Amino acid sequence: MSARQQLRIAAFSTAVVAFAAMSGSAFAQKKYDTGASDTEIKIGNIMPYSGPASAYGIIGKTEEAYFKMINDQGGINGRKIKFITYDDAYSPPKAVEQVRKLVESDEVLVVFNPLGTPSNTAIQKYLNSKKIPQLFVATGATKWNDAKDFPWTIGWQPSYQSEARIYAQYLLKEKPDAKIAILYQNDDFGKDYLKGTLDGLGDKAKTMVIAQESYEVSEPTIDSHIVKLKATGADVLMIYATPKFGAQTVKKTAEIEWKPLQIMTNVSASVGSVMKPAGFDNSQGVLSAAYAKDGADPQWDNDPGMKKWVAFLDKYMPGANKTDGSLVYGYGVAQTLVKTLQMCGDDLTRANVMKQAASLKDFEPDTLLPGVKINTSATDFAPIAQLQMQRFKGEKWDLFGPVFSGDVSN
Amino acid sequence: MELFTNQVLAGIATGAIYACMALAVVMIYQAIDHLNFAQGEMAMFSTFMAWQMMQWGVPYWAAFVITLVLSFVGGIVIERLLFKPLAKAPILTNVAGFIALFAIVNSVAGLIWDFTIKQFPTPFGSAPFLGSQLISTHQAGMIGVTLLLLALLFFFFRFTRIGLAMRAAATLPESARLVGINTSWMIALGWGMAAAIGSIAGMLIAPVVFLEPNMMGGVLIYGFAAAVLGGLSSPLGAVIGGFLVGIFENLVGTYIPGAGNELKLPIALALIVIVLVVKPSGLFGHTVIKRV
Numbered sequence: 001m002s003a004r005q006q007l008r009i010a011a012f013s014t015a016v017v018a019f020a021a022m023s024g025s026a027f028a029q030k031k032y033d034t035g036a037s038d039t040e041i042k043i044g045n046i047m048p049y050s051g052p053a054s055a056y057g058i059i060g061k062t063e064e065a066y067f068k069m070i071n072d073q074g075g076i077n078g079r080k081i082k083f084i085t086y087d088d089a090y091s092p093p094k095a096v097e098q099v100r101k102l103v104e105s106d107e108v109l110v111v112f113n114p115l116g117t118p119s120n121t122a123i124q125k126y127l128n129s130k131k132i133p134q135l136f137v138a139t140g141a142t143k144w145n146d147a148k149d150f151p152w153t154i155g156w157q158p159s160y161q162s163e164a165r166i167y168a169q170y171l172l173k174e175k176p177d178a179k180i181a182i183l184y185q186n187d188d189f190g191k192d193y194l195k196g197t198l199d200g201l202g203d204k205a206k207t208m209v210i211a212q213e214s215y216e217v218s219e220p221t222i223d224s225h226i227v228k229l230k231a232t233g234a235d236v237l238m239i240y241a242t243p244k245f246g247a248q249t250v251k252k253t254a255e256i257e258w259k260p261l262q263i264m265t266n267v268s269a270s271v272g273s274v275m276k277p278a279g280f281d282n283s284q285g286v287l288s289a290a291y292a293k294d295g296a297d298p299q300w301d302n303d304p305g306m307k308k309w310v311a312f313l314d315k316y317m318p319g320a321n322k323t324d325g326s327l328v329y330g331y332g333v334a335q336t337l338v339k340t341l342q343m344c345g346d347d348l349t350r351a352n353v354m355k356q357a358a359s360l361k362d363f364e365p366d367t368l369l370p371g372v373k374i375n376t377s378a379t380d381f382a383p384i385a386q387l388q389m390q391r392f393k394g395e396k397w398d399l400f401g402p403v404f405s406g407d408v409s410n
Numbered sequence: 411m412e413l414f415t416n417q418v419l420a421g422i423a424t425g426a427i428y429a430c431m432a433l434a435v436v437m438i439y440q441a442i443d444h445l446n447f448a449q450g451e452m453a454m455f456s457t458f459m460a461w462q463m464m465q466w467g468v469p470y471w472a473a474f475v476i477t478l479v480l481s482f483v484g485g486i487v488i489e490r491l492l493f494k495p496l497a498k499a500p501i502l503t504n505v506a507g508f509i510a511l512f513a514i515v516n517s518v519a520g521l522i523w524d525f526t527i528k529q530f531p532t533p534f535g536s537a538p539f540l541g542s543q544l545i546s547t548h549q550a551g552m553i554g555v556t557l558l559l560l561a562l563l564f565f566f567f568r569f570t571r572i573g574l575a576m577r578a579a580a581t582l583p584e585s586a587r588l589v590g591i592n593t594s595w596m597i598a599l600g601w602g603m604a605a606a607i608g609s610i611a612g613m614l615i616a617p618v619v620f621l622e623p624n625m626m627g628g629v630l631i632y633g634f635a636a637a638v639l640g641g642l643s644s645p646l647g648a649v650i651g652g653f654l655v656g657i658f659e660n661l662v663g664t665y666i667p668g669a670g671n672e673l674k675l676p677i678a679l680a681l682i683v684i685v686l687v688v689k690p691s692g693l694f695g696h697t698v699i700k701r702v
Contacts, residue, residue: 050517055525186672214672220427220619220628224660227420231413244527244620255536255546273526277620324526 013237017208029346035109036348041341042082043067044108046098047115048125051089055326056115059138060085060328063113065316066338076341079348084108090115092122099123103132108160110135110353113156113333117141120153128152133354135340136333136383140267142192145382147358152350154357154381156333158291160189160265161196162406163384164240166289167263168200169404170389171208175261179210181234183225183249186214192263193240196406210234223252226283230258237261243268247278254282264288266387271396272296272323280395289387290397291372292332296323297396305366332367336374336383339363354372371403417660423549425656427618429556430611431626431633432565432640432648434604438484440567440580441600442493444504445634446524448511449608450626452488455515456481456609457616458523458627461530470533474613478606485605490596497594519623530616550613556649559607563645576600631675639682641695651693655682 035042047060067081075081084106095114098210111127114120115138127134136156137144137380144155159347171178184190184199194212198205211232216220222245229237230253237260239249253262258388262285268274269288292302296360300306309331313320320327341348343356358382364372374383386405390397434453438446446452456477463473492511496504534551566573578586579596586593612626619625632655640651655678662672685693 054517054520058524216672216675218628218631218675220615220625220632221424223424224417224663225421227416227660228413228664230415244622244625247527247620248618251536255538257538270526277527277529279529321524321526327477 007376024287030137031347031349031352033109033349033351034107035319036079039079040082041076041079042084042106042108043337044099044102044106044111045083045085045113046088046095046102046111047085048090049087049093049120053090053116053349056138057087057332058320058324058326059113059330062317062327063334066312066331066334068167069312069316070338076338077345081338083343088114088116088119090119092118094306095119095122096126099126103127103130106242109133109348109350112136112337113138115139120144123212124150124153131350133350133357135353135357138329138333140192140348141188142196147379147381152354154354154376154383156383157329158196158384158387158406159382160192161198161199162382163266163289163387164196165191165200165405165406166387166389167238167287168197169406170287170401171336172201172204175236176204178208178236178261179232179234180208180236180238180259181211181213181229181232182209182238183213183215183222183229183241184238185245186216189242189267190214190240196240197233200406215241217242221252222248224316226258230256235260236263236310239264239268241265241268243270243274246258247274250275250278250282254279262286266290269390269397270296270323270325270403273325274319275392276395283392286392286398288390288392289367290390290399291387292325292328293369294325294397295328299396305368308366328367335365335367336360341364369399369403411663414661417658417664419545421657421660422553422653423656424660425636425653426549426553426556427611427615427652428631428636428655429630429649429652430552430559430614431608431629432636432652433556433559433645434608434611435561435633435637436642436645436648437607438600438604439637440602441576441597443580444501444508446604447505447630448515449604450630450633451512451515451519452481452485452605453608453612453615454621454623454626454647455519455532456484456605457612457621458519460559460609460613461528461616461621464531470531474533477609477613481609482606485602486598488605489601494594494598495603515621523623525623527620527622530613530621532617536617541640548617549608552618555610555614556652558677559610560645560649572599597626632659635679635682639685639692641692644692644694647694650693 045060047057048054051058064083067083071080086098088098099111102111112131112135117139120137120139131152134153140157140160142159142161144153182194184194201208211234213225213229215225223232226249239246239262241249246264264286266289271294275283293306340357344352358378359377360374360376369388372386375382386403387402388399389401390399434449438449459480460473460477492507496507531546534548536546536548539547539550541544567577575591576596579591579593583593615629636652637648638656640647659674659678662677
């Protein structure tokens, strides 16, 4: 046989095999990548169950309980979810090690909701080079919405910059002559907010923002910063701080009888773990923005979505502290994954999971605010980009005004 | 000028937090000649116990006293179970023990009470103190309690038999044993007292920084710094050191443009190093002369 003949035969047989494969899939339409089968879908996850951010570990536990409920209800298109979750202690090197283990040894289909900006940054290149979906990451950094450079990574919650832009829009409209002081945590989280605010104010930023003050997480109290900001004569205080410092700020401004309009980041808007410790008296009139319902807020007692959430907690996580926002978060993001996997049908390849994650249309998980919808597309990898302004009154947040969109692309 | 006064006052208020913790640090140093890295976590745990009792309906002062007693006993138990066996071990082994204790106490507290911040009541109220908007009655009360503790400690170490015995056991264990002092129990007593003082510090600090398992992380670093600055062997020095660190930190943050805010802790610590170079035993510490 000549070389040309050999080639021809090879080409012909390839075509036959390809045809057979195509027609086969036309009958069964079942396609799997590693980690999925007729009976099971393996989902990997890393969470800080120990270490400085271990408070968020409850998110992983909520997701595990949620998938147990889904399995008890028959699973997804007949397949059970096997949720494998490891502790990364909020440490990037450990995150890399655990994700490698998930991929190489547990052979998961996707890595779902890994938590923390540092950990996600550490595993992003690895997962993208192996073409494994890094689905619905649990961080509000803006950089996850980058479908062009990192087509295997997608965010979930509104980015910090989107949120900050909404505050800027609000101030430009309602208080155009505001003298703004910004207090922010000196890290990626705080700086994202700072940038969003300044970008959102645009040309006005130079005249409106009269003070920018940063604090370090290691400081026991931030009293000194508040005293300094009060001296600037600002009448709006943006609080871009984590819960403990957010509560300290609200309490301290009341103690020194400084009464600016306070705007609190959504990260620290929890009734149970920020406003209550800061004192309800001190918290009156504080503004914030929200995208999810607050489990400690009685206004949702008769909400059908939150009733499902409560029923889930009572059965699968008895004794859970309902004021913990992580329970609302974990439920909502787990529901989004289940929706995505349902949309995949019998085509459980990684490419299709990613395609479906980027094709969510007006999806409303039970725990999101009415009107806030999840939308993604091949170029929009920021599932939630809407928030609504809210004002603290009595012992709860009162939502007001329209649902704003603060889309920021990278 | 007003900003200056305000920052000094705010510094004194924060300094009271450091001073309180520094007292506990000095207490343990007097007893065992080491710094206990788990000191802050033990104080945090005590505070959680007080909080839990109040959740169960125990009134503030009852919870305060019970916590004090429990912490004292707890400190002794920890010493008997964990550190007595390590007494003859090299110092690094002890340090490893302290760090292990730190991690264990922190995680156990998180497991029992979770990591969301909790409000802790204050017996002094939080209205402005004497019309000043910068110091609340709580912070004024805290300064008062710190000074009272200081006076008690001074009296204890200077005038009581047991206080004198403890000092002897820490500085000259051999001679102390020869005159019939049970040095081993003196060390246990030191642990108990340090734990009790720590619990007071915790209960005073919690209303300001809020109660959560990591609440003492930053405070302990400043407490150490204050104690070292004032002199590890002097309770008075520790308290003054605490106030100095608090005030200095605020002034650096306010008046050094640009870097001040981000570098205020390093700059404050650098100052401490300079003081120690000039006066190695701290501002108020006395030099320990060891015979070779």
